[in-house]
Amino acid sequence: MAEEVKMKVTIDGITVEVAPGTTILNAARQIGGDIVPPAMCYYSKLEGSGGKCRTCLVKVTKGSEKDPRPMPKLVASCRTSIMDGMEVQNITSPEVLEARKGIVEMLLINHPLDCPICDQAGECHLQDLSYEHGVSQTRYEFERRTFDRIDIGDKIQLHMNRCILCYRCVYTADQITEQRVHGVLNRGEHAEISTYIENVIDNDFSGNVIDVCPVGALTDKTFRFKSRVWFTKPVEAHRECDCCSGKVTLWYKGEEVLRVTARKDEFGEVEEFICNTCRFDKKATSDWVIEGPRNVKRTSVISLNHYDTFNPPAVVKQNLALQEANKQQLERNEKLLP
Numbered sequence: 001m002a003e004e005v006k007m008k009v010t011i012d013g014i015t016v017e018v019a020p021g022t023t024i025l026n027a028a029r030q031i032g033g034d035i036v037p038p039a040m041c042y043y044s045k046l047e048g049s050g051g052k053c054r055t056c057l058v059k060v061t062k063g064s065e066k067d068p069r070p071m072p073k074l075v076a077s078c079r080t081s082i083m084d085g086m087e088v089q090n091i092t093s094p095e096v097l098e099a100r101k102g103i104v105e106m107l108l109i110n111h112p113l114d115c116p117i118c119d120q121a122g123e124c125h126l127q128d129l130s131y132e133h134g135v136s137q138t139r140y141e142f143e144r145r146t147f148d149r150i151d152i153g154d155k156i157q158l159h160m161n162r163c164i165l166c167y168r169c170v171y172t173a174d175q176i177t178e179q180r181v182h183g184v185l186n187r188g189e190h191a192e193i194s195t196y197i198e199n200v201i202d203n204d205f206s207g208n209v210i211d212v213c214p215v216g217a218l219t220d221k222t223f224r225f226k227s228r229v230w231f232t233k234p235v236e237a238h239r240e241c242d243c244c245s246g247k248v249t250l251w252y253k254g255e256e257v258l259r260v261t262a263r264k265d266e267f268g269e270v271e272e273f274i275c276n277t278c279r280f281d282k283k284a285t286s287d288w289v290i291e292g293p294r295n296v297k298r299t300s301v302i303s304l305n306h307y308d309t310f311n312p313p314a315v316v317k318q319n320l321a322l323q324e325a326n327k328q329q330l331e332r333n334e335k336l337l338p
Helices: 024-031 094-107 125-133 168-176 208-212 276-281 314-336
Strands: 007-011 014-018 057-062 086-089 150-153 156-158 182-185 192-195 218-220 233-238 247-253 256-262 289-293
Touching: 007 024, 014 024, 024 086, 057 094, 094 125, 150 192, 168 182, 168 208, 208 218, 208 256, 256 276
Parallel strands: 007 086
Antiparallel strands: 007 014, 057 086, 150 156, 156 218, 182 192, 233 247, 233 289, 247 256
């Protein structure tokens, strides 16, 4: 068999070989770390996603080995395929950081400041973006658009005020269910996610729209206001299920399972979609085979008090070592006393 052709791309000075057709965003994900552009609308599990939020903009300083001219404008990394020899700047480009700052400001124009009461707080991608690239105040002087909260399912509530129109929920319903009943209605400033003539989403996989939503627009009514995620302990578990893989994350508070979600990878994307039976109806420990604690990044607020091992910073280690040395010296002094 002929060897698979690889293309080289350099992102922020780091070179990686990828298969033809790979986008800049996925090439950066193969490298990992801080150089991975943020993505609010792209979802690798959903066909056609990407190109909506523009938070993943990067600067192509060299098109390819054959045509080394730079691209005249910033490009969406989730929609731009790499070329052999391409050179890209993300966090090393002041132009990209300034553009991302403006994009975050635009996403926050109509987004309400209700993080203190939002169930998505602590695992919200927009919250992370606004912290990293946001500004302290808005320049928007007009009245924000507002919508009433509606139930688009017996266990799903829609807060359209928070929606950033990423289309993830629409693609999810379109691709994993036989009949989609919700979508984007109207255009421009009046565009909104809704169902036609107030229908409700009623299928075995409808709960997945909650998992793919990057903000708190679609929330689980069975979990609303029960607890903050940093007060819960996520545990990996599985069960035999006829509809889905049965591989989930259980969110415990004490011995109570507050919610069940699909497992997510390091980029916050669902690994395998789960059915509503696993999500909403199986909330007893006896229903599941427990695998162990979920691996949570230490930088995440969810990791609060969830460290498997104690790994303090260097300064704390030095203080602990000094305290231990003083303790041992006191013990030796006591033995020398008559």
